[in-house]
Amino acid sequence: MRHDHVLTAKQFSREAIEAVLDRAAEFADGTREPRHADALLGLLFFEPSTRTKMSFETAAKRLGGDTIDMGAVDSSSVTKGESLADTVRVIEGYADALVLRHPKQGSAKMASEFVSIPVINAGDGAGHHPTQTLLDLYTIQENAGLDDLSIGVMGDLKYGRTVHSLAHALTNFDTTQHFISPESLALPPEVRYDLDEAGTPVEEHTELEFVLPDLDVLYVTRIQRERFPDENEYRAVASEYGIDLGTLAEAKSDLSIMHPLPRVDEIDPAIDETPHATYFEQAHNGVPVRMALLDMLL
Amino acid sequence: MTDSNSDNIDTDADHQLRVSKIQDGTVIDHVTGGQALTVLTILGIDGSGGEAVSIGMNVPSDRMGEKDIVKVEGRELSQEEVDVLSLVAPDATINIVREYDVIEKHRVERPTEVVGVFSCPNANCITTEREPVESRFSVLDDGVRCAYCGTLVREEFAAHIGGK
Numbered sequence: 142m143r144h145d146h147v148l149t150a151k152q153f154s155r156e157a158i159e160a161v162l163d164r165a166a167e168f169a170d171g172t173r174e175p176r177h178a179d180a181l182l183g184l185l186f187f188e189p190s191t192r193t194k195m196s197f198e199t200a201a202k203r204l205g206g207d208t209i210d211m212g213a214v215d216s217s218s219v220t221k222g223e224s225l226a227d228t229v230r231v232i233e234g235y236a237d238a239l240v241l242r243h244p245k246q247g248s249a250k251m252a253s254e255f256v257s258i259p260v261i262n263a264g265d266g267a268g269h270h271p272t273q274t275l276l277d278l279y280t281i282q283e284n285a286g287l288d289d290l291s292i293g294v295m296g297d298l299k300y301g302r303t304v305h306s307l308a309h310a311l312t313n314f315d316t317t318q319h320f321i322s323p324e325s326l327a328l329p330p331e332v333r334y335d336l337d338e339a340g341t342p343v344e345e346h347t348e349l350e351f352v353l354p355d356l357d358v359l360y361v362t363r364i365q366r367e368r369f370p371d372e373n374e375y376r377a378v379a380s381e382y383g384i385d386l387g388t389l390a391e392a393k394s395d396l397s398i399m400h401p402l403p404r405v406d407e408i409d410p411a412i413d414e415t416p417h418a419t420y421f422e423q424a425h426n427g428v429p430v431r432m433a434l435l436d437m438l439l
Numbered sequence: 440m441t442d443s444n445s446d447n448i449d450t451d452a453d454h455q456l457r458v459s460k461i462q463d464g465t466v467i468d469h470v471t472g473g474q475a476l477t478v479l480t481i482l483g484i485d486g487s488g489g490e491a492v493s494i495g496m497n498v499p500s501d502r503m504g505e506k507d508i509v510k511v512e513g514r515e516l517s518q519e520e521v522d523v524l525s526l527v528a529p530d531a532t533i534n535i536v537r538e539y540d541v542i543e544k545h546r547v548e549r550p551t552e553v554v555g556v557f558s559c560p561n562a563n564c565i566t567t568e569r570e571p572v573e574s575r576f577s578v579l580d581d582g583v584r585c586a587y588c589g590t591l592v593r594e595e596f597a598a599h600i601g602g603k
């Protein structure tokens with residue numbers, strides 16, 4: 142595969158996903174040597190994200206390339222009112238590819254229309270986060286396999302861009318997707334529309350209990366305080382959609398629990414020591430997966 | 440031959456004077472009843488351009504029950520301009536008039552994409568920001584969808600018309 146831009150997980154075919162995951166596996170086990178790409182990656186993060194940014198930096202440097210960083214938004218020209226379209230056209234002259242995180246949906250797509258170097262969407266508001274999806278898929282493949290899979294995705298499904306991107310990508314595989322959330326945070330109609338168009342089996346639930354025994358993977362996401370008008374309502378929902386050892390009594394013994402991190406209270410730390418916990422491995426997988434992607438793009 | 444530019448409008452058993460004939464311009468006939476003003480809004484015609492515009496609303500029609508008619512003097516609308524009307528008036532017919540004669544007659548065709556007509560209802564969409572980008576919606580069977588943020592708009596297009 143050779144994509145000019147990586148904007149949404151919707152653009153991924155099964156073949157493209159497998160090509161990235163295969164190459165990521167080669168980087169992970171050392172069978173593929175970095176080719177010392179003499180490339181400079183421009184990091185434009187209009188929202189704070191230590192994790193994703195460091196993961197991209199690590200990947201670029203392990204490939205033998207380097208990064209340039211716009212820095213914090215409040216120290217950049219953005220505060221002077223410069224448009225995103227102008228910003229990316231300037232950075233285009235410095236870097237070989239752009240990694241963009243921006244609070245507005247569609248920002249990466251728009252940016253891609255103004256530059257001729259690859260744009261990688263590292264999160265556009267509640268929209269998409271396709272590189273997170275690739276590392277999620279890699280993690281699922283390593284632990285449960287991507288076909289004949291029953292996955293439950295729980296938490297904030299409305300605003301969770303990692304959820305939206307993963308849902309799109311999984312339509313390429315023989316997967317049943319269960320979505321577990323309070324009604325106020327259910328999957329947006331746009332995502333449900335795409336899943337129905339793709340003909341993928343989808344079930345929506347408000348409780349984990351009944352579906353848990355069927356799951357091979359449980360993907361937990363954080364429910365954010367600011368989604369709720371008052372503290373009590375938030376606390377009630379957050380505890381209902383959190384998991385601890387007791388919750389897992391009915392789970393398959395080889396259930397993988399994933400989380401895009403950072404977590405707050407939704408996964409009890411006691412689970413960290415069980416074989417179910419896959420979330421730190423998942424975070425680490427970001428490096429070989431992003432190495433593979435950059436290696437293909439640059 | 441039907442002639443939407445005549446005062447005896449079409450075959451709709453309508454022999455009353457509804458809307459005056461125009462000399463040169465465009466007659467948009469068989470507009471879904473009540474949608475005439477939306478049609479003008481979509482076309483960006485608000486009278487400020489100086490063109491003479493006449494509107495018939497809820498005119499009895501054999502085929503449609505009630506229909507609207509819009510006549511714009513001095514402007515020949517292109518197929519591309521009128522195709523977007525199919526979203527609010529799928530049965531509309533377009534008559535191009537020169538010297539009081541209909542010289543061209545065609546139907547609106549559903550476009551695959553609509554650019555710069557609707558503004559995205561999602562306040563978090565990049566197209567609603569001060570960026571040099573026009574709104575862009577792909578046309579689905581049952582609505583339109585923002586090409587940037589993916590938001591679906593299934594009805595009430597009129598509420599989203601305008602600017603970016």
Ligand SMILES: [Zn+2]
Binds near residue numbers: 566
């Ligand atoms: Zn939009």
